[in-house]
Amino acid sequence: xxxxxxxxxxxxxxxxxxxxxxxxxxxxxxxxxxxxxxxxxxxxxxxxxxxxxxxxxxxxxxxxxxxxxxxxxxxxxxxxxxxxxxxxxxxxxxxxxxxxxxxxxxxxxxxxxxxxxxxxxxxxxxxxxxxxxxxxxxxxxxxxxxxxxxxxxxxxxxxxxxxxxxxxxxxxxxxxxxxxxxxxxxxxxxxxxx
Amino acid sequence: xxxxxxxxxxxxxxxxxxxxxxxxxxxxxxxxxxxxxxxxxxxxxxxxxxxxxxxxxxxxxxxxxxxxxxxxxxxxxxxxxxxxxxxxxxxxxxxxxxxxxxxxxxxxxxxxxxxxxxxxxxxxxxxxxxxxxxxxxxxxxxxxxxxxxxxxxxxxxxxxxxxxxxxxxxxxxxxxxxxxxxxxxxxxxxxxxxxxxxxxxxxxxxxxxxxxxxxxxxxxxxxxxxxxxxxxxxxxxxxxxxxxxxxxxxxxxxxxxxxxxxxxxxxxxxxxxxxxxxxxxxxxx
Numbered sequence: 516x517x518x519x520x521x522x523x524x525x526x527x528x529x530x531x532x533x534x535x536x537x538x539x540x541x542x543x544x545x546x547x548x549x550x551x552x553x554x555x556x557x558x559x560x561x562x563x564x565x566x567x568x569x570x571x572x573x574x575x576x577x578x579x580x581x582x583x584x585x586x587x588x589x590x591x592x593x594x595x596x597x598x599x600x601x602x603x604x605x606x607x608x609x610x611x612x613x614x615x616x617x618x619x620x621x622x623x624x625x626x627x628x629x630x631x632x633x634x635x636x637x638x639x640x641x642x643x644x645x646x647x648x649x650x651x652x653x654x655x656x657x658x659x660x661x662x663x664x665x666x667x668x669x670x671x672x673x674x675x676x677x678x679x680x681x682x683x684x685x686x687x688x689x690x691x692x693x694x695x696x697x698x699x700x701x702x703x704x705x706x707x708x709x
Numbered sequence: 710x711x712x713x714x715x716x717x718x719x720x721x722x723x724x725x726x727x728x729x730x731x732x733x734x735x736x737x738x739x740x741x742x743x744x745x746x747x748x749x750x751x752x753x754x755x756x757x758x759x760x761x762x763x764x765x766x767x768x769x770x771x772x773x774x775x776x777x778x779x780x781x782x783x784x785x786x787x788x789x790x791x792x793x794x795x796x797x798x799x800x801x802x803x804x805x806x807x808x809x810x811x812x813x814x815x816x817x818x819x820x821x822x823x824x825x826x827x828x829x830x831x832x833x834x835x836x837x838x839x840x841x842x843x844x845x846x847x848x849x850x851x852x853x854x855x856x857x858x859x860x861x862x863x864x865x866x867x868x869x870x871x872x873x874x875x876x877x878x879x880x881x882x883x884x885x886x887x888x889x890x891x892x893x894x895x896x897x898x899x900x901x902x903x904x905x906x907x908x909x910x911x912x913x914x915x916x917x918x919x920x921x922x923x924x925x926x927x928x929x930x931x932x933x934x935x936x937x938x939x940x941x942x943x944x945x946x947x948x949x950x951x952x953x954x955x956x957x958x959x960x961x962x963x964x965x966x967x968x969x970x971x972x973x974x975x976x977x978x979x980x981x982x983x984x985x986x987x988x989x990x991x992x993x994x
Contacts, residue, residue, distance in 0.1 A: 525722065525959075526722065526959050527721070527722040527723045527743055527958075527959060528718075528719055528720075528721060528722060528723070528743075529715075529718040529719055529721060530721070530722065531721065531933075532718055548959060548960060548963070549960075549963070549966075563718070563719050564719050564720075564721070564722070564723065564743065565719065565720070565723060565742075565743040565744070565779055565780075567738065567741070567778065567779060568723055568741045568742070568743045568779075568955065571741040571955070572741065572955070572956070572959055575956060576959075576960075596719070597719070608778065609778075610738070610778060625778060626778070630780075630800050630802055631716055631780065631801075631802035631803065631826065631827065632797065632800055632802075632825055632826055634712045634715070634716070635712060636711055636712050651711045651712055651715055652712075653712060653715045653716050653719060654716070654719075654780065654802070689715060689718075691718075692711050692715045692718060693711065
């Protein structure tokens with residue numbers, strides 16, 4: 516599987532930080548901005564950033580529908596923060612015209628943890644990791660409902676912050692902002708990409 | 710620090726738009742802005758009106774916060790730490806310690822470590838950027854020349870900052886002492902750049918962007934996101950221009966997309982040359 520390429524959605528947001536983390540655990544990466552880029556990848560990371568901006572750019576670039584098809588066909592995807600919002604079935608406090616891909620059965624509230632002055636960082640235990648993970652929450656989305664098929668991999672104060680359903684993994688926080696790439700590694704190993 | 714610096718990572722590849730009222734804030738968010746900068750007058754009007762330019766009225770900032778769901782930034786005068794305290798109390802997401810406003814202190818910038826809200830500061834060269842970082846800035850933007858619609862100064866500043874970073878990566882360890890002296894910047898920060906080849910915080914472009922091509926030029930030169938001030942709401946038809954600049958900032962290397970989004974946008978802001986201009990960029994120390 517050494518030929519696998521992991522795409523990083525590069526419309527807006529922290530995509531460079533994700534590429535750095537993915538490369539540190541041995542993955543080949545490609546920035547995805549148009550449908551032709553998406554054709555070349557076997558997995559995708561959707562970064563943090565501004566979800567309303569990304570939603571518009573997904574539509575204008577023509578990526579939205581082809582990405583929805585790939586997700587339906589089981590493309591492994593890891594969405595963090597805004598990426599989680601874009602993958603959710605339901606977005607609370609979003610814009611009326613904001614589109615989400617509905618790939619994982621969760622309801623998330625945009626900025627559910629508050630504004631920048633409420634942003635925080637904390638250590639959380641994660642299923643499958645021997646030591647806690649240092650999680651950075653920035654204007655983070657909050658999970659308010661989970662579908663029956665969604666597995667919770669980590670919680671913070673009783674609220675799910677890392678979850679997986681089938682080929683879709685989502686996090687409320689930013690694993691790309693710390694040097695610790697264990698969650699990227701876990702995602703890639705889970706899908707046998709590394 | 711990760712929390713303070715992290716928000717700048719989230720703004721990368723995006724467009725931060727100056728807005729002076731809730732209606733403009735809606736237009737900016739509808740166009741795909743990743744954040745808005747709330748201020749009372751865009752730089753072009755500050756330039757025209759003269760007088761002392763200060764932090765915006767809290768009521769106006771609250772009004773913009775109420776209608777937008779994206780991050781809201783606001784400007785404090787250079788050295789005016791009380792304006793910054795007020796902005797933090799208002800819950801703004803970012804403070805711009807900005808040369809566009811009239812400086813309040815002719816020797817000192819704000820001690821930005823004293824705040825939980827992150828700060829962006831302008832710079833014309835690497836030394837200035839590193840002094841602001843040493844004071845706790847979480848993002849650096851080129852100063853450019855705000856309110857002119859003329860990209861030439863922003864290009865000069867980006868080339869100076871990024872060019873010196875490239876040179877420092879080629880310097881030997883003895884030369885780094887000289888670089889720190891010449892730049893009037895802390896040696897450890899210079900040594901860190903020699904090792905990593907990049908600035909410690911994200912580098913954005915501001916000051917003079919008026920067209921989608923300007924935004925893409927800044928990105929290709931190495932800026933990681935763009936601020937657009939007067940360039941949108943001083944143009945003939947702000948909404949389509951705002952959308953086009955958002956597209957151009959994402960697809961900054963794709964000339965076909967740039968050609969497509971640059972069409973039929975109406976007249977950009979008129980702009981002014983540099984000869985007959987008071988330079989805001991000279992403010993800051």
